[in-house]
Amino acid sequence: MxxxxxxxxxxxxxxxxxxxxxxxxxxxxxxxxxxxxGAPAGQAAPVPQQAAPGSQQAEALPMPIALAQVKELHDSGQAVLVDARSAASFAKEHIAGARSLPLEEATRQATPQLKGVAKDAVIIAYCNGFSCHDSMDLGKLLIKAGYASVYVFEGGLPEWRDGGYPTSGGKQ
The missing domain is CATH 1.20.5 (Single alpha-helices involved in coiled-coils or other helix-helix interfaces)
Incomplete structure (x- = not known):
């Protein structure tokens, strides 16, 4: 049974x-x-698109980067940190070793340039944290100017400072 x-x-x-x-x-x-x-799963085959007359192509956006990655690239000297805040804010405090390129100044230039920085260098733009969008706008301008590896540190100076990492005052 x-x-x-x-x-x-x-x-x-x-x-x-x-x-x-x-x-x-x-x-x-x-x-x-x-x-x-043998087709890749979950991916559609790329469809070539042609821009219609009078329309604009999709704008290239800088990729976000986290604090740990910024710190690692900063310490190894593999990236150029660019402060998008005003010159006065930069003079008051900035990430140690960063360069100043205020968004206001970059928008006035036909093609923003970072003196002595190669177009293939890794660039990390930052500003006053998550509520500040100047770094994203600066990143877009730098990509349009021909810089190939542009990232945005969205946490900016406040997150860097809160992490206990070095800051400086004065122009560089």
């Missing part, structure tokens, strides 16, 4: 597993068909 009960339970489990597998295959048939063809 116990053997029949065990056999019946095993048969019920097998039927449930088989039914689930068939349902899953039917539900995901397109995903599986793409996988069997």
């Amino acid at each position: 116990a053997q029949k009960s065990w056999l019946k339970t095993s048969l019920e489990i097998a039927v449930i597993v088989l039914a689930s597998a068939l349902f899953g295959i039917a539900w995901n048939r397109t995903l599986l068909a793409d996988a069997w063809r």
Whole structure:
């Protein structure tokens, strides 16, 4: 009697597993068909787009970067930190070793330039924290000017200072 009960339970489990597998295959048939063809999962094939006359291409945006990454790149000298705040704010306090390029000044230039900085250098723009968007705007201008690796430290000077990292006062 116990053997029949065990056999019946095993048969019920097998039927449930088989039914689930068939349902899953039917539900995901397109995903599986793409996988069997070798297409990457979850990615549509790129569609080349041509800009319509009079329309603008999508604007390139600088990528955000976290405090730990900023600190690592700063300490290793692999990045140039650029302060987007006003010259007066920079003179009062800034991240040690940063350069000043106020957004106001950069917008007045045809193509903003960082003297002595190669176009392929890693640039990290920052300002007064998450509520300040000057660093993002400066980052966009620097990308348009031809700088290839531009990042935005959204936490800016406040997050840097709160992390206990070095700041300076005065012009550099």
